[in-house]
Amino acid sequence: MPSTAAKKSPRVPVRSGRPAPELVFGDLWTFDPAPETADPKLKPRYDLFIDGAFVAPKSGRYFDSINPGNEQKLAEIALAGREDVDAAFAAAQRAFDSTWRRLPGRERGKYLFRIARLLQDRAREFAVAETLDGGKPIKEARDFDVPMAAAHFFYHAGWADKLEYVAPGRRLEPLGVVGQVIPWNFPLLMLAWKLAPALAAGNTVVLKPAETTSITCLKLAEILQDAELPPGVVNFVAGAGETGAALVGHPTPAKIAFTGSTEVGKHIQRSLAGTGKKLTLELGGKAANIVFDDAPLDQAVEGIVNGIFFNQGHVCCAGSRLLVHEPVADAVLAKLKQRIRVLSVGDPMDKNTDIGAINSAAQLHRIGELVASGRKEGAEMYQPPCRLPAKGFYFRPTVFSGVSMSHRIAREEIFGPVLSVLTFRTVEEAVEKANNTAYGLSAGVWTDKGSRILKLSTELKAGVVWANTYNKFDPTSPFGGYKESGFGREGGRQGMLEYGQLA
């Protein structure tokens, strides 16, 4: 630990007599609206994608998908009932038995490459659709979600003909039909994380998107058709909890892969007990982002902002607990507040928007409720003075200081743009506080000292530990959790192993 005793504190203005100097972030130079104008090519109504074709639901029921940025209806989505789920699994089983498992890996790889390229071709269209449907800023959909989804297809396309090298001396056999359920925070990307390794390993798939974000999933079905993927290899059934329960409880799938809340994850694990189905779960998180006094503070602040406000905080690995070393706590908080003042909150379709819309009214309500609990329990709240659009679901970036481990906002996953700031005095205390949570998906460490990074990377019980950065993803890097953040890994060689059995 560097000595802090003799250090002057040049970053904390303490002066008497005249007012402390302040920076003015006013409206001298406000940017004109810069709306993204590409056509998302939405259909008024999306049917289920079963056996290579769009089919109307047997129930005849549809539900609305709305734009959380302005609460307007975007499209109608077919609601899959039990019979539709049956049909999807029957198609998947047929495809597995008749074509997909017999296809050489290099041929499967070609389909995946084709999907990746078609997605790149239509990147702008998909980015706009993702933003309209989910509320994330267009610059994130454009620069992160869509390119990263394509990268996952590319990466796993490369695995398809190299499965004998996953585990030397052994072969990776497909499991059969896989049932997958994905969340609403990264609809297209989570779909790619699930679909690409499953197909590369030779499995066929029935996948359910989240009910608030089905559109890019069903748009991807158009790409699967264009890629001439054999019918039934991938099937999409849309709907809410009931559809999910029908999918998870179905006798056909050899494996269930779920990304979503810990509550539902536990329920799924209970329901699968004794069935012999494989299961991987990627659940919630309450990650610690730990800033030591020797950290490069401006870059740490940038990482803190990226860690909690990326995708409105709808990120399971969000750095929602900031643990900051006491000697620099005031300086970090002051810099953080300054940085947040220049974040632009509002219309997700504006290219300059940093923080877009909360995904749904229900989620907005939950965030509001947890924030109210933080204020009630005595934490100090800061929100920048920004104007929010009148229509749509928006929440100001929020920082709570003076938070202790017993506060609800320090323990429960908020899944919104809300940061809880705690302090620590020693490395041991930092590790203990970081690990004192039911979750263990990710963590961040900010320090100039390399040895401390290595030490913490082993002591922090988290699936990913980022050092002097945050929220970095790559298809080659396995992602997954400890404890109630789930089990199983996605990405990399480890992720491939989850979609097959070694023979």
Next chain:
Amino acid sequence: MVAPSSPPALRRLLDAIGTVDAVGVEERVAKYATRSIKKAAKVWGLRKAVSMVDLTTLEGKDTPGKVASLCQKALRPHDDSVPRVAAVCVYPSMVRHARRALGSGNGVRIASVATAFPSGQAPLRTRLAEVRAAVADGADEVDMVINRGAFLAGDFGRVQDEIAAVVTACGAAALKVILEVSELETYDNIRAASFLALRVIREGDFIKTSTGKTSLNATLGNNQVMLEAIRDHYLDTGIAVGMKPAGGIRTAKQALQFLVAVKETLGDAWLTPARYRFGASSLLNDLLRQLEKERTGAYQAPYYFSEAAESY
């Protein structure tokens, strides 16, 4: 303040002012490039950038005639709708010619590089004499270079003392301290050198990235590190120092990205030629070209803007 000639000088200074993470800085500044600036905001930014230009000629072949035409361009960059630039920047021997061409009291200032620009490798008294001569000839602003040799040798006391001596020699003239970032190499060094200067210069003085005479000049990254140093110093002392990126900024698009960095790091009070300048020559014509494009909807031919830097 800083002990002279001891190897851990950098370490000690960084302990006091904090370090910089290169990857993080570059990630931060990449976001400036994604800002989409349209319509009225674009015109405002372009006009502001014009008013911040230090129109520069620093060549061995400069003549009174060349300087006179540079001054003419500075006073009237295009037509009456476009503001004057902030200053012309010339070698000391050209200051009196610039003064003759510009007259006085018309808002365009005369800046002169001094202190054995660009290397600074002359005895201190020679460098100070050069500063005094430039001021006596009519320079409103002096652009000095720091002693990079002393900095890299860890002799921070000497670097800072020399800057302080130049401050005195400047008298009423404003000072711009050139760090020559490409020779300092690391962001840590750039932050350290910024603070060495900030602690001895005055409100209204500037720190500046480069001479324009080396391979790498102003980038969004080193601009950011210096803006953050200015911000920290201001919040700590209340002394507001200006910033001048120089060299390598050739397009209007780049200039707007630098201005976004100013807006989001130092705020509105720095969006003024009194606190932010562009050291550039070819930038001005691209700003004019883009302003004409915004006004007329079409790009005009190069000769419309007295394009070649040689023939203002």
